[in-house]
Amino acid sequence: MQLFALGLNHHSAPISLRERVAFQPEGLGEALAQLVRERPVREAAILSTCNRTELYCATEQPELVADWLADYHRVELKHISPHLFTLPGDAAVRHMFRVASGLDSMVLGEPQILGQMKQAARQAEAAGTLGTLLHKLFQRTFSVAKEVRSTTAIGANVVSMAAAAVKLCERIFEAMTEQRVLFVGAGEMIELCAAHFAGCTPRQLTVANRTPARAEALAARFGGDAVSLDRLPEVLARYDVVVSCTASPLPIIGLGMVERALKARRHRPMVMVDLAVPRDIESEVDSLDDVFLYTVDDLAHVVESGLGSRQQAVLDAEAIISGQVLSFLHWVEARDAVPAIRALRSQADAVRQSELERALARLARGEDPASVLDALSQGLTNKLIHGPTQYLNRAEGAQVAEATELVRRLFNLDRS
CATH class of the missing domain: 3.30.460.30 (Glutamyl-tRNA reductase, N-terminal domain)
Structure with missing residues (x-):
């Protein structure tokens, strides 16, 4: 595989x-x-x-x-x-x-x-x-x-997604301290965004979520308040910034909802940041004159500053990765050779066991120990080199040089 x-x-x-x-x-x-x-x-x-x-x-x-x-x-x-x-x-x-x-x-x-x-x-x-x-x-x-x-x-x-969302809002509003921010969702991304926005000390910070307890817990961390998600159509008009990131498979903020909110706001601008995939905010909302709608793809343009200073870091990182790729591939290749290594060890051990049993039997019969050890060593040598010797003897024509080179490399034979 x-x-x-x-x-x-x-x-x-x-x-x-x-x-x-x-x-x-x-x-x-x-x-x-x-x-x-x-x-x-x-x-x-x-x-x-x-x-x-x-x-x-x-x-x-x-x-x-x-x-x-x-x-x-x-x-x-x-x-x-x-x-x-x-x-x-x-x-x-x-x-x-x-x-x-x-x-x-x-x-x-x-x-x-x-x-x-x-x-x-x-x-x-x-x-x-x-x-x-x-x-x-x-x-x-x-x-x-x-x-x-x-x-x-x-x-x-690093300009994170959360920090990029703040930067986008700062392009529209001069001071975040005067703005009301609504977070839709209570997951990791919203938590990070809330931390970044809280650092700008907005006028109000609210979390809306399907699970009220999660919304309340997150809002409490940043001195904000919480609302139930089903109240979204009712409260949307109060907020200048809306950051949404839920796991909903369908949009939860539709064109009609936003149009009604803008009418109630007397068309004061809103910034809406949709960090969800699938999207939480209907794409048609982008056509409204008083809404600045950004998706995750739009955030890429926020990170231009600082990229140049990180180019050397990228080169250093790529060098590390190249070395580690080779290391991992070596592990994979070694893993492929494991069955052959096990078979080789098993065969060598079988040869060792056979020769040892023969030597012990001769010693039990009272034969000279020196002669038994000499026969043991010769038996081990003959059986262990039998396969390579047979391989060399069977080689013919152009295969001889190839077989010879392979055996020399396998057994570290001195070419001289």
Whole structure:
């Protein structure tokens, strides 16, 4: 079975397509089980974030994995094929190392992706689809990411998604201290955004979530208040900034809801940041004159400053990754040789045991120990070199030189 990385991300596909093939966290386990059950896949893991849906698999037929991905999401394969990438072997290993290190992120060096990859590994392990190969690869991936972050400046001055959201708002409003901010959702991304916005001391900070207890707990951390998600249409008009990131498969903020909020605000501008994939805010909202709607794809333009200063860090990180790719591939090759090594050791031990039993029997009969030891050593030598000698004797023509070179390298023979 060969290793493959297959999927699409913000480099290869627009958000409108990425959201169609995103996996819901609660359904990942069953999706993995279905994949290995219905396709010739021995091991599998799925990484699904706002920027990417990627499958890491041990299989000989990656095209059947692409076919399954389309079937699972009820999308015609011809619609996603132009945007899919398939990376085999060393390219797949390098890709995973780069993703975990933040080199492939929309925001260079962002740290969240490492936690998301660890979660992908945990979900695959729980689903029973994480075998020896992928387990080793994930562990090596985490180790490489740690080395990159601890020995290079890739994490210096990182503009995270959360910080980028703040920067976008600051482009519209002169002072965040006068603005009211509403967070829709209470997950990790919203928590990070809340921390960044709280640092700007906005006039009001509110969290809306389906689970009131989670909303209240998060709001309390930043001195804000909480509302139930079903009150969203009622309270939306009060807020100047709306940041949304939920796991809802369908938009929860529609065009009509926003139009009514703008009318109540007398068309004072609103900034809406949609960090969810699939999107939480209907795309038609972007057509409204008084709304500045940003998606995860828009955040890429916020990080231009600071990229130049991190270019040397990127080169350093790529050098680390290249060395670690070779190291991992060496482990894979060594793993492929394990059955042959075991067979060789087993055969050698059988020869040793046979000669030892013969020697002990002769000693028991009272034969001279020196003669017995000499016969033991000759017997071991003859049997251990029988295979290579026979191999050389059977070689003919051009094969003789090749066979001779192989035996010399195997047994470290002095060419002189």
